[in-house]
Amino acid sequence: MPILFYLLFASLLFLPVSPALARTIQAQTLDNGLTVILVEEHKAPVVTIQVWYRAGSRNEVTGRTGLAHLNEHMMFKGTPRYGKGEFSRLVAKVGGTENAFTGKDYTAYFENLSADQVALALNLESDRMTNLLLDAKEFQLEREVVKEERRLRTDDDPQSLVIEYLYAAAFLIHPYHAPIIGWMTDLNSLERNDVTAFYKRFYSPNNAILVIAGDIDPKKLLPKILQTFGKVPKGFPVPPFHITEPEQNGERRFVIKKEAQLPFVFAGYPVPNFSHPDNYALGVLANILFSGKSSRLYRSLVYEKKLALDVGGEYPNLSANPDLFYVYGVPQPGQSADELEKFMYAEIERMKTEPVADRELQKAKNQIEAGFIMGQDSNFYQAMQIGMAEAVGAGYSYQETYLENIKKVTKEDLMRAAGTYLIENHRTVGVLIPQPHKDKD
Numbered sequence: 001m002p003i004l005f006y007l008l009f010a011s012l013l014f015l016p017v018s019p020a021l022a023r024t025i026q027a028q029t030l031d032n033g034l035t036v037i038l039v040e041e042h043k044a045p046v047v048t049i050q051v052w053y054r055a056g057s058r059n060e061v062t063g064r065t066g067l068a069h070l071n072e073h074m075m076f077k078g079t080p081r082y083g084k085g086e087f088s089r090l091v092a093k094v095g096g097t098e099n100a101f102t103g104k105d106y107t108a109y110f111e112n113l114s115a116d117q118v119a120l121a122l123n124l125e126s127d128r129m130t131n132l133l134l135d136a137k138e139f140q141l142e143r144e145v146v147k148e149e150r151r152l153r154t155d156d157d158p159q160s161l162v163i164e165y166l167y168a169a170a171f172l173i174h175p176y177h178a179p180i181i182g183w184m185t186d187l188n189s190l191e192r193n194d195v196t197a198f199y200k201r202f203y204s205p206n207n208a209i210l211v212i213a214g215d216i217d218p219k220k221l222l223p224k225i226l227q228t229f230g231k232v233p234k235g236f237p238v239p240p241f242h243i244t245e246p247e248q249n250g251e252r253r254f255v256i257k258k259e260a261q262l263p264f265v266f267a268g269y270p271v272p273n274f275s276h277p278d279n280y281a282l283g284v285l286a287n288i289l290f291s292g293k294s295s296r297l298y299r300s301l302v303y304e305k306k307l308a309l310d311v312g313g314e315y316p317n318l319s320a321n322p323d324l325f326y327v328y329g330v331p332q333p334g335q336s337a338d339e340l341e342k343f344m345y346a347e348i349e350r351m352k353t354e355p356v357a358d359r360e361l362q363k364a365k366n367q368i369e370a371g372f373i374m375g376q377d378s379n380f381y382q383a384m385q386i387g388m389a390e391a392v393g394a395g396y397s398y399q400e401t402y403l404e405n406i407k408k409v410t411k412e413d414l415m416r417a418a419g420t421y422l423i424e425n426h427r428t429v430g431v432l433i434p435q436p437h438k439d440k441d
Contacts, residue, residue: 033207038213045114050211051109071199080133104176105391115216129232211383265330
């Protein structure tokens with residue numbers, strides 16, 4: 001779980017971890033299979049409405065990557081009731097904002113509105129859940145938009161290219177090996193019928209979660225949900241996912257040579273997800289190694305040894321299937337990627353043999369708590385925490401016990417987790433070797 005603003009909480013760093021903020025949550029499943037989660041929070045007269053579909057890049061097949069993300073784009077192209085552009089125009093007209101995002105395990109859509117406009121979002125979202133037009137001409141236009149997005153964010157960004165290739169190398173058979181935006185060759189060959197089939201298969205109430213957080217009265221809101229989403233017909237059952245990545249038995253390495261200013265090192269280790277008890281130790285471990293400028297890697301490699309311009313990493317515990325614990329570094333000008341890589345691994349090895357100090361362990365736990373509680377202070381991020389946990393299969397109750405389990409992590413847990421998962425034979429490494437700029441005629 002990334003901690004974006006922990007420096008604002010310096011006064012919390014050495015205080016005991018406190019319980020999670022209190023909140024009222026009601027959850028139920030409609031007859032058509034839609035999971036509804038309502039979070040009552042009356043701090044301000046605003047509300048966030050989020051619809052999460054268990055449909056991400058994980059649900060694509062080889063040769064048809066990018067479908068989930070392209071479908072996200074098409075969801076704004078209109079229905080017979082609300083034409084092209086009407087969705088965004090109606091939300092903006094009442095002072096709201098809306099958008100969407102696609103991940104490996106889900107696609108989510110949201111509106112942030114004043115509390116008296118929640119019915120508008122319910123009408124709009126329930127309508128496009130089942131009545132999307134998917135016009136052929138609009139599909140062609142949007143496919144070109146996505147291709148350009150890929151060029152800008154990946155093909156023309158050397159570091160992003162290394163990350164993309166690393167996941168392709170680390171996952172041999174699991175769909176996590178494909179980029180969310182899709183391979184360019186696949187985007188070129190996708191057809192409107194592909195998007196239509198994906199929409200019909202995955203966009204149904206029995207494969208979705210509706211999360212509403214903010215200034216709401218659940219007793220008054222539930223009848224409105226039944227009048228809108230409750231009328232959407234249940235779709236076909238989505239087949240269970242049964243793909244397990246085989247164990248890796250040796251380090252995998254690759255090199256990318258591309259025009260760039262500086263080298264870049266990116267390494268990933270396969271680790272369990274939320275379903276394994278070690279996920280809490282791995283979360284604390286990642287915080288100690290990577291979180292902020294006082295983290296072990298940043299302090300050692302940027303400040304003390306002056307080998308790196310930037311270092312970091314993350315452990316994405318909320319994934320539907322086991323993912324990668326990753327670490328990256330950009331060497332200082334004049335420093336080699338090989339030297340930086342060696343010292344990155346040295347800091348990881350220390351975690352296996354040297355117990356962390358009490359102060360450092362408590363600091364990590366308090367930083368995690370600060371980020372978690374700050375997320376709860378926002379309707380939007382509170383709903384995101386719940387929606388993501390539900391979409392990947394952890395359930396919203398995972399968030400209710402998260403901090404309590406983080407509190408239980410010991411020094412011995414950290415050493416055991418590092419020794420079990422962060423090992424050379426399971427590591428995949430990508431290195432960017434900069435190439436000189438080529439003048440174009």
